[in-house]
Amino acid sequence: MEIKVLRKVLDAYDTMAADNREVFAKNDVFVLNLMSSPGSGKTTLLEKTLAHLDGDIRTAVIVGDICSTHDADRLARSGVPVVQINTDQFGGDCHLAAHVIREAATNIDLERIDLLVVENVGNLVCPAEFDIGEDRRAVVLSVTEGEDKPIKYPLMFRVCDVALLNKVDLLPYLDYDLELVVSNIHSVHADMPVFELSAKTEEGLEPWLTWLKGQVWNKKRK
Amino acid sequence: MEIKVLRKVLDAYDTMAADNREVFAKNDVFVLNLMSSPGSGKTTLLEKTLAHLDGDIRTAVIVGDICSTHDADRLARSGVPVVQINTDQFGGDCHLAAHVIREAATNIDLERIDLLVVENVGNLVCPAEFDIGEDRRAVVLSVTEGEDKPIKYPLMFRVCDVALLNKVDLLPYLDYDLELVVSNIHSVHADMPVFELSAKTEEGLEPWLTWLKGQVWNKKRK
Numbered sequence: 001m002e003i004k005v006l007r008k009v010l011d012a013y014d015t016m017a018a019d020n021r022e023v024f025a026k027n028d029v030f031v032l033n034l035m036s037s038p039g040s041g042k043t044t045l046l047e048k049t050l051a052h053l054d055g056d057i058r059t060a061v062i063v064g065d066i067c068s069t070h071d072a073d074r075l076a077r078s079g080v081p082v083v084q085i086n087t088d089q090f091g092g093d094c095h096l097a098a099h100v101i102r103e104a105a106t107n108i109d110l111e112r113i114d115l116l117v118v119e120n121v122g123n124l125v126c127p128a129e130f131d132i133g134e135d136r137r138a139v140v141l142s143v144t145e146g147e148d149k150p151i152k153y154p155l156m157f158r159v160c161d162v163a164l165l166n167k168v169d170l171l172p173y174l175d176y177d178l179e180l181v182v183s184n185i186h187s188v189h190a191d192m193p194v195f196e197l198s199a200k201t202e203e204g205l206e207p208w209l210t211w212l213k214g215q216v217w218n219k220k221r222k
Numbered sequence: 223m224e225i226k227v228l229r230k231v232l233d234a235y236d237t238m239a240a241d242n243r244e245v246f247a248k249n250d251v252f253v254l255n256l257m258s259s260p261g262s263g264k265t266t267l268l269e270k271t272l273a274h275l276d277g278d279i280r281t282a283v284i285v286g287d288i289c290s291t292h293d294a295d296r297l298a299r300s301g302v303p304v305v306q307i308n309t310d311q312f313g314g315d316c317h318l319a320a321h322v323i324r325e326a327a328t329n330i331d332l333e334r335i336d337l338l339v340v341e342n343v344g345n346l347v348c349p350a351e352f353d354i355g356e357d358r359r360a361v362v363l364s365v366t367e368g369e370d371k372p373i374k375y376p377l378m379f380r381v382c383d384v385a386l387l388n389k390v391d392l393l394p395y396l397d398y399d400l401e402l403v404v405s406n407i408h409s410v411h412a413d414m415p416v417f418e419l420s421a422k423t424e425e426g427l428e429p430w431l432t433w434l435k436g437q438v439w440n441k442k443r444k
Contacts, residue, residue, distance in 0.1 A: 015419070030303045038259045038346045039367025066347065068373045092377065094316070094347035125288065125345050142367035144389070145261025145430060151290045152344070153260060155314065166367070173395050219246035 017080040020105070027110035030216040031118065033132055035156065036140035038122030041166040042187065043071045045140060045199035046119055046176035050078040052209050057216055057217040059115040062104045064096040066121060069081075083107045088122060095127040096120050109212025115216050124149065136161045136215055143167050143174060154188040161185075162193045164208060167200040235352065238320035242327070242355025249332035252438040253340065255354055257378065258362035260344030260370075264389040265293045267362060267421035268341055272300040274431050279438055281337045285325045286318040288343060295340075305329045309343060316350040318342050339439050346371065350378040356439055358383045365389050365396060369403040376410040384415045386430060391420040 004160065024031050034041050038201060044159035046061065053059055060081040063071045072084035083104045090100060118134065120127040139160040141149055144167055152158045157163065163185050171178070182194050193211065197204030247252050274399035275281055282303040285293045305326045309315035309416065312322060323340060330338065338357065342349040361382040363371055366389055372379045379385065387409050388436050393400070404416050415433065419426030 035264075036263060037344070038264075038371055039364065056408050063376050067376060068370070070374060092351075094345075099442055121347070122259070123316075123345060123347050125314075125343070126348065129314075142366060144392070145259075145362060148290070148292050149260055152287050152292060154289060156237070170366070170392065170395055 013098055016102060017131035017133045018190045020098050020102055023105070023134075024110070024116070024133060025070045027113075028220060029110050029113055029116050030136075030219045031116045031132075031134040032215075033118045033120060033127075033134035033137045034140065035120045035124075035127045035137065035190045036122060037142070037145060037158070038205075040122075040140045040145060041199050042119050042122070042140050043074055045164065045166060045197075046075060046117060047078060048199050048202060048205060049117075049209065049212070050075070050080055050203065053115070053213070054078075057115050058113045059117060060108045061117045062096075062101060062108075063119045064121045065176060065200055066092050066094075071119060078117070081108055081113075085174040094123050094125075095131050096132055096215060098132050101132045106167075114220065119182075120193050124153045124156050127160050128153075135219060138162045138164060140164045140166050141181070143171060143176050143178075143181075145150050147177055147184055150181070150184040155191070157185055157188045160189070160192070162195065162211060165194055166199055168196050168203060169201045230426055232406070235320055238324060239355045240377050240424075241319050242324055244392050245327070246332070246355060246357075249310045249335075249444060251332050251338050252358075252441045253354075253356040254336045254434070255342060255356035255359045256362065257342045257346075257349045257359065257363070257382070258344060259346045259367060260405075262344075262362045262364040263275065263421050264344070264362050265296055267386065267388060268297060268333045268339060268418075269425060270421050270427060272297070272302055272336060272432065274427065276301075276339070279337050280335045282330045282335045283339045283341060284318075284323060284330075285341045286322075286343045290314075293321075293341060294409035302332055303335075311358075313418070316343055316345050316347075316352050318354055319352050319353050320354050323354045332387060336442065337434075343432060346375045346378050355390050357441060358384060360384045362386045362388050363402075363403070364392060365400075367400050369399050369406055372403070372406040379407055379410045379414070380412070382414070384417065384433065387416055387418045388421055390418050390425060413432075414443070
């Protein structure tokens, strides 16, 4: 009986994710699920990304945190619509699930945006297990976190479509093997695109922006 | 009925943690639960700690990872007994729970050690919710992760007894406010001891070692 209950819950999650996907498609909105460990630089990357998309692509952001509105406050300065989800209202959840995204999205005028970025809760494990109805998933990995993370947290790297290797401005001060981390990423997800960049200095930001814009326009054309 | 089932599971966890605590006390073993985000430097800190405890305090380590034996391989070089738990055998769990620790501990001769360190799965959220029967909890926070993490992940900082601010050797290359992070830590956990250190350069390691040794001997004396 326990298994039955669990199955029912999982089915409900899948249904909600499919429903979200339909709503986003109907409104021609491309959805990116941005995930990483705490402190790998998702918010700074997003600030810089929003600044460079300005004018080209109309964007909104949903930010997930267990508590606080730090990230939403930072992102709101970009002038785009930002909705903060605090999961402590949902039991302190360590991830965002489809029904939470659904509720948050009702606060956004989907007809007036092209891109919705979901900045997930900082966690390299649990968010990887939850389909929220997104089009693409991106994982941010800071070079300060070591080269072994793709091997130790393979599900995240398997489910994501692109990896962003952040904080490369710190490479001169670290013992870090760029070739090793890329080979570790490719050992769990062959041919995954990897962008090496620094959100802080904006080094390497351009290829990532080009990729993202391409993804958004591809969906629009369909 | 769902609530009943959940209550039963939670009770079972508490009972297992209490059982572990009794087993550890009977064998005069102090247990430290070491937690942090992925890549904040738990394993390097532990390598250096083991090297400096050598001779004084007989130690064993249980290492939790979703998969791989990277960390156990590194720690085994210290010459102490190391048991690796791969949680992918337990559904890819994002934390270590009491029953998993119980099973792992059967591989360690508890009568011959003073200190058992549990290096938890890299995750700043979920491990904070699980009592494994430890005596003390330590959270490692890398200065590369930003100052806001105690505010965004307060449970972890509330349940821990000590915070280790790691990678201070990188401070010259970061925009980081040490006073701010300490005040953020103390806003969620007043008077929590905070040790600023670099596991890599061993700067600031001594106060942490003194604290840890004091904790172990305190338990022995009881």
